[in-house]
Amino acid sequence: MNKWLTLALIAFSTLSWAQVTDLDSLQAQLAQHSLVRGDFTQLRHIEMFEQPLSSQGKFTLSKQQGLLWQQTTPFPVNLVLTQDKLRQSFAGQDPQVITAQDNPMAFYFSHVFLAVFHGDTEALQEQFDIEFKRGSNQWTIELTPTQAPLNAVFKSITLEGEENIEGLTLQEVRGDKTQILFTNQTHQPETLTDAEQAQFSF
Template structure:
C-alpha cells in the first residue's frame, strides 16, 4: 500500500519559460502555480528478479484542494482516488476498497511528504531530504535523498526531471528496485474540477 501511494504523487509545472527556473526557489514557485493539472502517465516498475519491467498506462488529475485521481487503463483498469485522509481503490467489477488515515497513518505520512514536493513546500522538504537542484541541457533536475526514517529505510533517492513540466519521476529503492513514471499531454485547463471529477472525490 505504501509503495503504491508513493508512486501516485505526480504533477507538472506551469508553462513558464525554462530559463526562469534557475534555482530551487524558482522551481518550487513554478510547481505551485496552478490548482489543477491533468495528463497521461506511463509507469514502469523495474524489479531485479524480473528481466522486463512491469508497465502500466492511464490518466491522472491532481487538484491542490481535493487530491489525486489516478485512472490506470492498461494492462487492466484500476481507479485510485486519494484525498487528505482517505484512499479509495477500485478494480473492475469489484466493490471499492476505502482506507482512512486513521487505519493506516504511515501510508498517509508518505502521501503528505509527497504533497510537499508538488506544492512547493520547501521548508517541509528540507526537514526530510537532502536536496540537490541542477539545470542544464534545456532541463532541470531535482534529486531528493531521504534523511530520516521511514523514508531512508525504503528509498535511496527520488529524482524529478523536466522542462516546462515535470516529465519524469524516478523512485529508486535501497534493495535495487526502481519505479519510473513518465508524464505527457499535461494541461492546466480547466483550472477547476469538472462535475465528474468532483463526484469522484465524494466518498
C-alpha cells in the same frame, strides 16, 4: 504560424526558463497552476525480472483536493488520494477506503508523495536533502531521504521536467526502481469537472 507569434512564443519560453534557476524559482513555477491533467506511463523495474512491468493511464492532480490516478492498462485501477483518505478500486470490485486513522504510516507516505507530485520543495526539505540541477533543456531535483522510515525504503527520488514535472524515478534501497513518465499535460479547464469532483467526494 505568423513569424511574430513564433518569436513571441520563443521569447516567452526563454523567459520562463530564465526564471527557473534554483528551488525557489522552481517552486514558484510549479505553483502557478492549481490543476494539472495528463497521461502517465509507469515502468516498474524489479531485479528478478528482465523486463519492466508497464502500466498506463490518466491522472488529475489538484492542489486543493489531491490526486486522481486512473490506470487503464494492463487492467483498470482507480485510485483517489486526499490528505486524509485513500480510495482504490479494481475492475469489478467494490472500492476500498482507507483513512489516516486506519493506517497512519500509509498516510505519512501519502503526504510525502503528494508533496513530491506537487513539487512542494518547502515540505520536501523537511524529509530530504535536495540537490537542484539545471540542464540545457530541463531541471532536475534529486531527493535523498534523511530520516526513517523513508530512508529505509528509498535510496533516492528524482524529479525532472520543464514547465511541469515530466518524470519521477523512485530508487528503492533493495534495488527495485519505479519510473513514471508524464505526457500530454494540460491546465485546462482550470477547475475540476463534475466527474472529477465526484471522484474526490467520498
